[in-house]
Amino acid sequence: MTTEEDAALKQPPAEATAATRTLQSADILSILKMLPHRYPFLMVDRIIDMDGDDSCIGLKNVTYNEPHFMGHFPGQPVMPGVLLIEGMAQTAGALCVAARIAKESPSIVYLMTIDAAKFRKPVVPGDTVEYHVRKVRNRGNIWKFHCEAMVAGAKVAEADISAMLVDE
Numbered sequence: 001m002t003t004e005e006d007a008a009l010k011q012p013p014a015e016a017t018a019a020t021r022t023l024q025s026a027d028i029l030s031i032l033k034m035l036p037h038r039y040p041f042l043m044v045d046r047i048i049d050m051d052g053d054d055s056c057i058g059l060k061n062v063t064y065n066e067p068h069f070m071g072h073f074p075g076q077p078v079m080p081g082v083l084l085i086e087g088m089a090q091t092a093g094a095l096c097v098a099a100r101i102a103k104e105s106p107s108i109v110y111l112m113t114i115d116a117a118k119f120r121k122p123v124v125p126g127d128t129v130e131y132h133v134r135k136v137r138n139r140g141n142i143w144k145f146h147c148e149a150m151v152a153g154a155k156v157a158e159a160d161i162s163a164m165l166v167d168e
Contacts, residue, residue: 053099058091
């Protein structure tokens with residue numbers, strides 16, 4: 001047996017590697033290193049279940065003291081839909097950058113398109129939004145994701161988002 005054959009036998013099968021893959025997470029300090037956004041425009045507090053660059057779940061704890069609730073809407077606070085889209089995009093962007101940090105220098109992510117956006121239920125203070133992000137495809141520096149925002153297991157919004165990574 002050659003050295004190459006011996007090394008190939010020591011590698012676990014692809015399905016075993018996928019089955020034993022460790023899911024990663026990112027706390028707020030890691031997110032701040034990956035994204036240029038800051039308060040009050042950072043729309044994701046933590047990222048869990050990062051599966052390489054394939055998928056992840058971003059978490060946002062919605063609180064009454066966020067500035068957009070002063071005018072949207074007084075007496076009936078509802079998180080603006082565009083901020084739900086932004087949260088999904090930020091979660092997807094962090095996933096892109098996290099995948100590249102291990103290989104290359106970090107990049108900045110620019111939102112390119114938003115397609116098939118739908119808003120199903122209002123998000124209010126006290127809710128925890130889960131941004132479920134799944135990579136649809138990646139070609140070069142262009143990434144496309146299907147995203148769903150969930151609160152307590154119910155879908156509140158969804159969109160298909162495209163982004164471009166640009167080297168700093």
